[in-house]
Structure formats: C-alpha cells, structure tokens
Amino acid sequence: MMSAPDYDASVDNWLEKEPEQGWVHQLIALGVSPGSRLLDCGCGGGKYARNLRRAGLDVIGMDRSAEALRLSDKNNNGEMPIVNARISSLPFKSGAFEYVLMRYVLHHISKSDYVTSFQGLYDIIRPSGALLIETSFHEDVLTHFDHQLYPPLGRIALEMYSEWKFTSSALSVAGFVVERCLPMFRKAGQFTSVYSALENSRRLVEQGRGPTTWLKLSEAQRSEFHNVRMLELARRFPDDRVPREWRGSLVLARKN
Ligand SMILES: C[S@@+](CC[C@H](N)C(=O)[O-])C[C@H]1O[C@@H](n2cnc3c(N)ncnc32)[C@H](O)[C@@H]1O
Numbered sequence: 001m002m003s004a005p006d007y008d009a010s011v012d013n014w015l016e017k018e019p020e021q022g023w024v025h026q027l028i029a030l031g032v033s034p035g036s037r038l039l040d041c042g043c044g045g046g047k048y049a050r051n052l053r054r055a056g057l058d059v060i061g062m063d064r065s066a067e068a069l070r071l072s073d074k075n076n077n078g079e080m081p082i083v084n085a086r087i088s089s090l091p092f093k094s095g096a097f098e099y100v101l102m103r104y105v106l107h108h109i110s111k112s113d114y115v116t117s118f119q120g121l122y123d124i125i126r127p128s129g130a131l132l133i134e135t136s137f138h139e140d141v142l143t144h145f146d147h148q149l150y151p152p153l154g155r156i157a158l159e160m161y162s163e164w165k166f167t168s169s170a171l172s173v174a175g176f177v178v179e180r181c182l183p184m185f186r187k188a189g190q191f192t193s194v195y196s197a198l199e200n201s202r203r204l205v206e207q208g209r210g211p212t213t214w215l216k217l218s219e220a221q222r223s224e225f226h227n228v229r230m231l232e233l234a235r236r237f238p239d240d241r242v243p244r245e246w247r248g249s250l251v252l253a254r255k256n
Helices: 023-029 047-054 066-075 111-124 145-149 151-160 164-173 194-207 219-236
Strands: 037-041 058-063 082-084 097-103 125-135 176-186 246-255
Touching: 023 047, 037 047, 047 058, 047 066, 047 097, 058 066, 066 082, 097 111, 111 125, 111 164, 125 164, 125 176, 145 151, 145 219, 151 219, 164 176, 164 246, 194 219
Parallel strands: 037 058, 037 097, 058 082, 097 125
Antiparallel strands: 125 246, 176 246
C-alpha cells in the first residue's frame, strides 16, 4: 500500500516516505498547536509522526499493520506510543485526542464505511478538536499525466480516491464542520528525465511492485501501461522534464 505515485526510488516504499520540508508548518498554520495530543491514524512508517513530535506535539501512532508499527517504533526510537488497531474498532476513550490525522489512509477505506469511520473518529476527538485528512480527491488525481496517458489506471485511481463532495458530505453526516480544504503539492517544481521515469516504471512493473493503483492493474495491463509510457512520455515531455508533482488536499474538519 502506498500513498501516491511520484516516480522516484521511493515510489514503491511508502513506509519510508518522508514529509516534505514545511509540511508540519502547514499543519501548525492551520492551528494545530504544539503540546496538543494527536492520533496519527494509519501512521505507516512513522516519519510524519516523528516530524509532528519534533514540533512539540504529543503523538500516538496507530496502524492496522504490525510491520508498519515496527518501523514506526524504530523511526521514533521507541519513544512514541504505538497501537495496533483498525479504524473500525478504535481502542480509545471518548474525547481522548485534540486532533486525529489521517494521511493518505482514506483511499483504503470503502466509501460505504466513510460515515461510520468518521463517526468513530468524532467520538475520540475532544469538543472543539479536529480531524485532519490529507488525501487526493478526484480533482487532484485527474491532473496526473499517467492517469491521462493510460485510462485503465485513471479509472482505478478514481475508484480508490473519492470525490471532495462525497467526503465532505460524509464528514458533515458524522457531525464535523469542514473549516478548510487546502491544496497540497508534493514535489512541486521537481522533474525527472524521461529515461529515469521509464527506468522506474520498468523496474517496478518487472518486480510486480509500485503504487497501490499500479498493483490493481492486471499483469497484462501493467506491461501495456509501461509500453504506453515508452511511446508517450517523450512525446508529452519533449523538453525531457517529467514532473514529479503529486497533488493532494488537506482538510481540517472541526468537531461541532
Ligand atoms: C499510504 S499509508 C500512509 C502512511 C502514513 N500516514 C503516511 O502518510 O506516510 C496508509 C496506512 O494506513 C494504514 N491503514 C489502512 N487502513 C487502515 C485502517 N482501516 N485502520 C488502520 N490503519 C489503516 C495502512 O496500514 C498504512 O500504514
């Protein structure tokens, strides 16, 4: 499982993803204050949690994956409390946290479970606390050239990620008031060469690895996808600058 395709060596290894410089400050600018108790729900390898802890937040990491939690523990020198649990059965008291962060976790939840998942999270957030969701919505996903170059991949991405309208209405059914929805640009202004982009997809396709969306392609589709990239990338980026940008959104939904 992987947060987002961004075509570098870490594309297949979401556990090792690092926050971009300034990421934590974007959260603080939204009012997430140092000293607050925050649940990193679906913390993965714990590097985002580590950044939050360094900024002075009191963070607890939670994930359904024991492997992710082992790495999270290592990346936080055993200093961050970690909990192996699923969003569908949260082992926390009502009002236990000021903030819950879900970074690139939403696309792992079935859309029919959004409301109950948000209701569970609503319960463990204190009055006036907030849920922070970082994800990509359809509008973000559609901007990616691979989703345009190879429509079967675009369709998978649109199935996995949700529409903003759908998510915001599920949040309000669960009792949240959406306060902000900010664009987030990962690797904005960074480029790779056509050769490197192709080498990367060739390696991942050969090894049967890659972002979650790629893994949902059949074997035949995966090689077709790579062939389409071989034909189209140079045509689409004649200046040999393939953008590495991945677009997302950060939502702050306040408890009523
Ligand atoms: C794409 S990774 C994101 C990890 C981290 N938040 C980050 O931004 O790098 C999604 C994480 O959510 C976890 N996850 C997915 N569904 C979950 C659920 N229902 N309950 C708890 N964790 C879940 C996965 O195990 C994985 O570690």
